[in-house]
Amino acid sequence: MDGSPSPASPAGxxxxxxxxxxxxxxLLAATxxxxxxxxxxxxxxxxxxxxxxxxxxxxxxxxxxxxxLLVYRVFRNEARRSTKxxxxxxxxxxxxxxxxxxxxxxxxxxxxxxxxxxxxHSWCGMAAFVLYLLQWLLGxxxxxxxxxxxxLRSRYKPHHIFFGIALFAFSIATCLLGITEMLLFNIRDxxxxxxxxxxxxxxxxxxxxxxGLVVGYxxxxxxxKRAPLAEExxxxxxxxxxxxxxxxxxxx
Amino acid sequence: MDGSPSPASPAGxxxxxxxxxxxxxxLLAATxxxxxxxxxxxxxxxxxxxxxxxxxxxxxxxxxxxxxLLVYRVFRNEARRSTKxxxxxxxxxxxxxxxxxxxxxxxxxxxxxxxxxxxxHSWCGMAAFVLYLLQWLLGxxxxxxxxxxxxLRSRYKPHHIFFGIALFAFSIATCLLGITEMLLFNIRDxxxxxxxxxxxxxxxxxxxxxxGLVVGYxxxxxxxKRAPLAEExxxxxxxxxxxxxxxxxxxx
Numbered sequence: 001m002d003g004s005p006s007p008a009s010p011a012g013x014x015x016x017x018x019x020x021x022x023x024x025x026x027l028l029a030a031t032x033x034x035x036x037x038x039x040x041x042x043x044x045x046x047x048x049x050x051x052x053x054x055x056x057x058x059x060x061x062x063x064x065x066x067x068x069l070l071v072y073r074v075f076r077n078e079a080r081r082s083t084k085x086x087x088x089x090x091x092x093x094x095x096x097x098x099x100x101x102x103x104x105x106x107x108x109x110x111x112x113x114x115x116x117x118x119x120x121h122s123w124c125g126m127a128a129f130v131l132y133l134l135q136w137l138l139g140x141x142x143x144x145x146x147x148x149x150x151x152l153r154s155r156y157k158p159h160h161i162f163f164g165i166a167l168f169a170f171s172i173a174t175c176l177l178g179i180t181e182m183l184l185f186n187i188r189d190x191x192x193x194x195x196x197x198x199x200x201x202x203x204x205x206x207x208x209x210x211x212g213l214v215v216g217y218x219x220x221x222x223x224x225k226r227a228p229l230a231e232e233x234x235x236x237x238x239x240x241x242x243x244x245x246x247x248x249x250x251x252x
Numbered sequence: 253m254d255g256s257p258s259p260a261s262p263a264g265x266x267x268x269x270x271x272x273x274x275x276x277x278x279l280l281a282a283t284x285x286x287x288x289x290x291x292x293x294x295x296x297x298x299x300x301x302x303x304x305x306x307x308x309x310x311x312x313x314x315x316x317x318x319x320x321l322l323v324y325r326v327f328r329n330e331a332r333r334s335t336k337x338x339x340x341x342x343x344x345x346x347x348x349x350x351x352x353x354x355x356x357x358x359x360x361x362x363x364x365x366x367x368x369x370x371x372x373h374s375w376c377g378m379a380a381f382v383l384y385l386l387q388w389l390l391g392x393x394x395x396x397x398x399x400x401x402x403x404l405r406s407r408y409k410p411h412h413i414f415f416g417i418a419l420f421a422f423s424i425a426t427c428l429l430g431i432t433e434m435l436l437f438n439i440r441d442x443x444x445x446x447x448x449x450x451x452x453x454x455x456x457x458x459x460x461x462x463x464g465l466v467v468g469y470x471x472x473x474x475x476x477k478r479a480p481l482a483e484e485x486x487x488x489x490x491x492x493x494x495x496x497x498x499x500x501x502x503x504x
Contacts, residue, residue, distance in 0.1 A: 173425035
């Protein structure tokens with residue numbers, strides 16, 4: 001940011017991040033291929049409105065949520081404030097896209113006279129969305145709005161990180177449930193004959209798991225955690241002295 | 253172990269472990285209730301053989317696997333060797349029970365002429381079982397058999413821990429897929445009317461997620477990690493000096 005040479009990323013991190021992005025783009029392409037090739041495509045005001053749901057959920061609740069989690073690893077040498085803003089922005093975008101996906105499924109069910117909220121997928125999905133929204137609001141409240149003390153922030157931070165990763169895993173599990181529901185509603189009789197649609201959707205499921213695994217590995221590897229920059233250390237020590245609270249400037 | 257007073261467990265840990273066990277027993281009871289009340293019960297040599305599958309998988313791949321992960325937190329003041337043996341033993345038992353569950357589904361499918369390994373649940377389930385077996389074998393090879401050096405063990409340990417938690421989450425996701433499959437095969441038409449069987453199975457799904465969440469929280473909370481006991485520290489320093497490798501005696 002200030003023109004001084006950036007410290008290098010830890011060995012291997014860039015390769016894992018690249019693999020995660022390749023997996024992310026592949027799973028988006030696989031979702032598009034499934035909906036386009038076998039489910040008639042995606043449209044809003046038509047019987048195809050339902051298909052907007054899986055596309056938005058994979059894009060918002062998986063790909064963008066995963067990338068929002070990765071920003072502290074990828075932009076490790078940028079100012080914390082910028083990284084934090086990008087983290088919040090990507091999660092906000094993910095939430096907006098997921099909301100469109102939710103509206104799509106409720107409107108499509110209403111048009112077709114299908115009941116809502118009876119399946120395990122719908123229960124998990126609604127729980128994941130509401131908790132994700134809550135996590136985002138709490139994150140903004142604690143880390144973006146200036147009110148919270150350093151001590152409060154540092155006590156909340158490990159919980160924010162744990163629930164962030166848990167919600168990401170839960171979102172992926174909910175997508176797997178959605179894939180299974182869609183297949184059993186649409187190709188129940190031919191699914192067991194290994195028809196291409198079933199195989200493609202299963203592969204999409206495995207890609208979702210692989211994406212979650214790689215993102216989870218990058219996030220939890222101890223020596224890849226973001227260390228505070230030199231100027232943040234100095235600043236946080238000053239604040240600590242001023243407020244007599246703890247410093248939240250540790251690795252995350 | 254030697255009669256000296258044990259250091260107290262960290263505040264809150266016992267409560268969380270108790271909640272996890274309560275959830276674990278409740279989800280086993282819910283599985284039993286579902287199979288007993290709505291699916292005719294469990295038996296081996298009969299058309300009910302299939303029902304052995306969900307029971308064994310919830311018991312082995314979720315409850316016992318989760319408890320095997322918790323032993324380092326629960327028995328934090330016992331000798332590392334005993335804790336390690338219990339950890340391996342519980343995982344081994346979980347694998348055996350899961351194997352019975354696998355045999356049950358394959359035999360039941362054969363008897364009824366149903367295809368195998370076509371669904372996302374079966375792909376995920378087979379992957380989870382094979383990877384869990386591999387993880388167990390690697391764990392025994394690195395940590396129980398005396399051959400591996402301290403340096404090798406300490407390099408493998410973080411990967412063993414990450415994949416252990418990831419496999420546990422994946423096993424739970426696979427159970428959710430199995431619940432959805434069973435419901436859509438058995439009560440597809442009445443599921444949307446919120447019939448008791450559907451609601452009970454959905455609740456079982458949420459209990460599985462809650463169990464995973466509590467176990468995951470206990471495992472990943474930094475200040476609840478098992479610190480090496482005083483005698484282990486001394487012993488590991490001696491070995492480190494002798495072998496010039498690193499000590500694997502850090503917290504886990």
